[in-house]
Amino acid sequence: MKLIDIGANLTHDSFDRDRAQVIADAQAVGVEQFIVTGASREHSPMALELAREYPGVCYATAGVHPHHATEYTAECDAEMRALLAHPEVVAVGECGLDYFRDFSPRPAQRRAFEMQLQTATEIGKPLFLHQRDAHADFLAMMANFEGRLGPAVVHCFTGTREELYDYLDRDWYIGITGWLCDERRGQHLRELVRDIPTNRLMIETDAPYLLPRTLKPMPKDRRNEPKYLPHILEELASDRGESPETTADLATENTRRFFTL
Incomplete structure (x- = not known):
């Protein structure tokens, strides 16, 4: 199976000691390509550097x-x-709203999100989106740019059925992570993933975050890595009633089309 991890925070400092090995380990189990998340002023340039290195x-x-x-x-x-402007940079984001933690004031979040949406309309690249506990404002802000944005993926979807349907009604893509494997918080996703159309599904680890809780044995350092993407795939395929090969083919085809790889 050929897999692509659409959300890997490979510039995170937890990978500084063994980044090359992390990439090699993932490739050894079929994860052939990685979308390295740029999520800050510091790490977005680092993501480009990594793309140029590989x-x-x-x-x-x-x-x-x-x-x-x-x-x-x-x-x-x-x-x-x-x-x-660089061809190795394939999407605008990670951008959006997060009212769960409120690490930045909400007016600042909305301003930054609006500016990045405007950038997306002018540059024409897809959107890599984040939303947590801010669904109404998130939809309203996206609606302000309706008809001017290209494809969008709601990365690391963890929301409700209503939220999922709102996104699918707008033809947005859905990124599924190891949150699916969390019996405390992700159990509802087991049923919801069946409703994601075959042409809107993508998979990701969000490494080093969201280590799948169903891994056996669990890594001692609790660090998530792209090499665990096949584990997420197998659980996702089971929940969707598909073979892992089918789910892998669908997700990989969608990812290549979305990011123009």
Whole structure:
């Protein structure tokens, strides 16, 4: 099976000691390509550097996560636009709203999100989106740009049936992570993933976060890695009533089309 991890935070400092080995370990189990998440002013340029180091294997996004929204100044906007001009940078984001943690004030989150949506309309690259506990504002802000945006994926979907249907009604893609494997918080996803159309499904680890809780044995350092993507795939395929090969083929085809790989 050929897999693509659409959300790997490979610039995270937990990978500094063995990043090359992490990539090699994932490739050894069929994860052939990686979309390296750019989620801050610091890490978006680092994602591009990694994509240049691994041409055709790693690609990058460039954006500012709502946790870092206060750093989204005019200068930051110019920096993101410059990064997005590079062909290795395949999406705008990670951007969106997060009212669960509120690490940045909500007005700052909305301002940063609006600026990145405007960038997406002008640059024409897909959107890599984040939404948590901010569904109404998220939809309203996206609606303000209706008809001017390209494809969008709601990364690391963890929401309700209503939220899922709202996204699918707008033809957005859905990224599924190891949250599916969390019996405490992700049990509802076991049924919801059946409703994701075959042409809207993508998979990701969000490494080093969201280590699947059903892994056996569990890694001692609790660090999630792209090499665990096949584990997520197998559980996702089972929940959808598909073979792993079928789910892998669908997700990989969707990912290549979405990011123009």
